Amino acid sequence: MLSNTASHYGTITKLFHWTIAFGIFLVIPLGIYGNNLAHAIEANGADAQTVARAAFVFSLHKTIGLTILFTALARIAWAISQPKPEALNGDKKAEHWLASMIHWLLYGSLVLVPVTGWIHHSATSGFAPIWWPFGQDLPFVPKSDSTAHLFEGLHVVFERVLVASLVLHIAGALKHHVIDKDATLRRMWFGTTAVGPRPQQHSAKTAILGALAVWVIALGIGQSLGLYRSDTGQTTAALESVASDWTVQSGQIGIAVTQFGSQTNGSFSDWTSAITFDETAKTGSVTTTINIASLSIGSVTSQALGAEYFDAATHPTAIYEGQISHIEADQYASTGTLTLKGQSIPVEFTFDLTIVDGLAKMSGTTRLDRTDFGIGAADEGTLGFGVDVSLNLTAAR
Ligand code: HEM
Ligand code: HEM
The missing domain is CATH 2.40.128.110 (Lipid/polyisoprenoid-binding, YceI-like)
Incomplete structure (x- = not known):
């Protein structure tokens, strides 16, 4: 019951799936809310209360984000060691392929999104510490504006891919439940579920290539929007040089x-x-x-x-x-x-x-x-x- 079988997800897979889903539904609104506060501070100036709230929201966002990262690494290790239950619509080639591609995107996002966030955080100093005890800085990340902007852009791009994948993932799960009326959603929930006969499976091995293509396209869009550039900031008139003995x-x-x-x-x-x-x-x-x-x-x-x-x-x-x-x-x-x-x-x-x-x-x-x-x-x-x-x-x- 703890492990997966050819037809069922085991309890450990289910626990991983739903704890991470819970964390994702916390961390995304926190990121968006924190980002809105940060924009408000930039536009209207910083009152201490808003700054403190933004810092709190970001600290929470980052700490939950890193918790998700480490949970996801354990989940991925677990998934590799497990058989994958056969898809209940494995006979529908395109649907099965799309669902698999989205699983790849979701697994990848669980690493790419928090890691880019962490690198962005390490490249800047000050503002909203991570509450985990293992320190703020990654050893290979320089404190630099250009690194910070690059990874800020990457964090946003990968986060958007995650959100889009998640929308399709949830829509797919609901389609199975409501339209196909099969056991796909029920067997991911706890307890024993009768899944019925499993159809002949089409291979979805190339789905990982689809996921890679999605990331490449998303990175290209980020590039064309200039998301990775550091803005040069306000340029101000330089001081005139002064006469001096030294x-x-x-x-x-x-x-x-x-x-x-x-x-x-x-x-x-x-x-x-x-x-x-x-x-x-x-x-x-x-x-x-x-x-x-x-x-x-x-x-x-x-x-x-x-x-x-x-x-x-x-x-x-x-x-x-x-x-x-x-x-x-x-x-x-x-x-x-x-x-x-x-x-x-x-x-x-x-x-x-x-x-x-x-x-x-x-x-x-x-x-x-x-x-x-x-x-x-x-x-x-x-x-x-x-x-x-x-x-x-x-x-x-
Ligand atoms: C309301 C939210 C969610 C619902 C209803 C849902 C539903 C499901 C269902 C029904 C499956 C089984 C698919 C199958 O049997 O082929 C599944 C698998 C999966 N879900 Fe979700 N999910 C949700 C949220 C998430 C989130 C937030 C993530 C990660 C970011 C995620 C990642 C995955 C992955 C990677 C699999 C494949 C698991 C495997 O094959 O080992 N899901 N989900
Ligand atoms: C699974 C984990 C994570 C998810 C899903 C996630 C998602 C998000 C989202 C949705 C935003 C708002 C972007 C926007 O509104 O444009 C955001 C912003 C941000 N996140 Fe995360 N995040 C995660 C982990 C992390 C981690 C671990 C850190 C740092 C240690 C971090 C640092 C940031 C920062 C600094 C911003 C503001 C970016 C900016 O100024 O544009 N995030 N994140």
């Missing part, structure tokens, strides 16, 4: 925040620094201007730039003006004021500086409280108050 050759301004308990890193790609520094007196000054819209932070860049957070539209730049003083050896401090989102707050940071052959290398960090600048909600539920800012640069005289 010219910055390379460097990075990074920020690290804690979102839903895990660290998310971002950086500004466009900023300028005007630096004076007297090597004998070991004093100087620095004015750094940051183009806020050049921020990139995982999958939440557009939310971060919205009105509730950085509000890049109203406050396009942040400016730090500081005086440099020597502490000891290679250690220096800069004491000054950071003006960000219309608020000016005293900010001090310590940094290491070495100058060799007219080339200065500095690196420093400081910790800010985002609420000092009116950034984000005044609770730490989704986003921690502390923001670690790091600055590394190489400058030549």
